[in-house]
Amino acid sequence: MAVYTDVSAAEMADFIARYDIGTLTSFHGIAEGVENSNFLVQTTGGTFILTLYEKRVARGDLPFFIGLMQHLAARGLSCPQPVERRDGTVLGELGGRPAAMVTFLPGVSVRRPTAHHCAELGAGLARLHLAGADFTMERANTLSVAGWRPLFDVARDGADTVAPGLADTIAQELAALEGDWPKGLPSGIIHADLFPDNAFFLDEALSGIIDFYFACTDAFAYDVAICLNAWCFEADGSYNVTKGRALLSSYGALRPLSAVEVAALPRLARGAALRFLLTRLVDWLNVPAGALVKPKDPLEYLKKLRFHQQVAGAEDYGLIP
Ligand SMILES: Nc1ncnc2c1ncn2[C@@H]1O[C@H](COP(=O)(O)OP(=O)(O)OP(=O)(O)O)[C@@H](O)[C@H]1O
Numbered sequence: 001m002a003v004y005t006d007v008s009a010a011e012m013a014d015f016i017a018r019y020d021i022g023t024l025t026s027f028h029g030i031a032e033g034v035e036n037s038n039f040l041v042q043t044t045g046g047t048f049i050l051t052l053y054e055k056r057v058a059r060g061d062l063p064f065f066i067g068l069m070q071h072l073a074a075r076g077l078s079c080p081q082p083v084e085r086r087d088g089t090v091l092g093e094l095g096g097r098p099a100a101m102v103t104f105l106p107g108v109s110v111r112r113p114t115a116h117h118c119a120e121l122g123a124g125l126a127r128l129h130l131a132g133a134d135f136t137m138e139r140a141n142t143l144s145v146a147g148w149r150p151l152f153d154v155a156r157d158g159a160d161t162v163a164p165g166l167a168d169t170i171a172q173e174l175a176a177l178e179g180d181w182p183k184g185l186p187s188g189i190i191h192a193d194l195f196p197d198n199a200f201f202l203d204e205a206l207s208g209i210i211d212f213y214f215a216c217t218d219a220f221a222y223d224v225a226i227c228l229n230a231w232c233f234e235a236d237g238s239y240n241v242t243k244g245r246a247l248l249s250s251y252g253a254l255r256p257l258s259a260v261e262v263a264a265l266p267r268l269a270r271g272a273a274l275r276f277l278l279t280r281l282v283d284w285l286n287v288p289a290g291a292l293v294k295p296k297d298p299l300e301y302l303k304k305l306r307f308h309q310q311v312a313g314a315e316d317y318g319l320i321p
């Protein structure tokens with residue numbers, strides 16, 4: 001469970017009183033997620049999600065995330081909507097953290113996506129990229145290549161306690177990617193964390209996307225590479241090319257990848273694997289005392305990285321030329 005910040009019933013009731021959503025009937029911490037503290041809140045006016053923004057979310061970025069969710073919803077994408085307080089603002093403070101209430105999105109996330117789910121997701125990702133085209137705010141990706149070395153610096157000393165030789169493997173991979181990271185690719189708004197737990201389905205159709213707190217301005221193909229990592233591997237670490245083909249072809253039907261994006265895909269996939277290996281490693285080595293959180297396995301991403309390192313070209317991901 002990701003609840004880093006405890007909230008008492010009295011604090012919660014006080015907080016809710018600033019909204020026009022009735023009175024608090026119940027709330028509890030949500031048993032998923034690793035980044036922020038999330039609470040399911042029930043009031044006489046409905047069901048809501050209250051998020052307390054934790055370490056990786058900078059307060060100054062919140063207007064970008066809130067504005068983006070509003071923009072995407074206005075373009076027809078199903079995503080949580082920030083709820084306004086009586087004074088017209090959407091950002092508050094609770095337990096010493098910035099906090100916002102968003103609408104509850106119906107649907108369930110899938111633990112083991114099928115090729116069908118991957119196809120749905122690919123189309124949803126393309127729709128997200130297209131819907132973000134006229135969003136005017138920008139946010140640099142703090143977890144792209146320039147952000148990885150600082151993470152490694154934090155985790156280097158503990159890395160070999162997680163797997164022998166891990167520090168050397170990461171050092172080599174980092175140097176290789178820093179030296180040759182794709183530049184100048186078609187860019188815009190990307191989600192940057194569209195994992196299966198952030199996509200909801202109803203009757204096997206993608207019904208909504210949540211958790212925009214890594215969204216940023218970066219290469220669209222990097223977002224595709226993140227999704228190949230998150231959706232198209234099996235539990236044993238093998239890549240499922242049928243799922244990859246499903247994801248890539250439904251994405252490409254709405255937003256075809258250009259030749260430069262196709263050429264960059266293997267390197268972007270390596271970078272995406274390294275990004276999640278590093279953030280998971282940092283979290284694995286630094287679970288805050290008293291936090292209710294189950295850190296995610298960094299080694300899952302080491303296996304994925306090894307796959308990408310031996311890929312010859314984008315066709316190995318299932319891309320049909
Ligand atoms: N708007 C919403 N509607 C319904 N459920 C939600 C909503 N927002 C969050 N949740 C639930 O809360 C869980 C955690 O939310 P979220 O993924 O935003 O947290 P996180 O800590 O940022 O997680 P992550 O590890 O994916 O970054 C989700 O898996 C989902 O079950």
Ligand SMILES: N[C@@H](CCO)C(=O)O
Nearest residue numbers: 035193195276280296
């Ligand atoms: N989706 C991420 C957690 C949020 O950064 C992971 O699975 O490592």
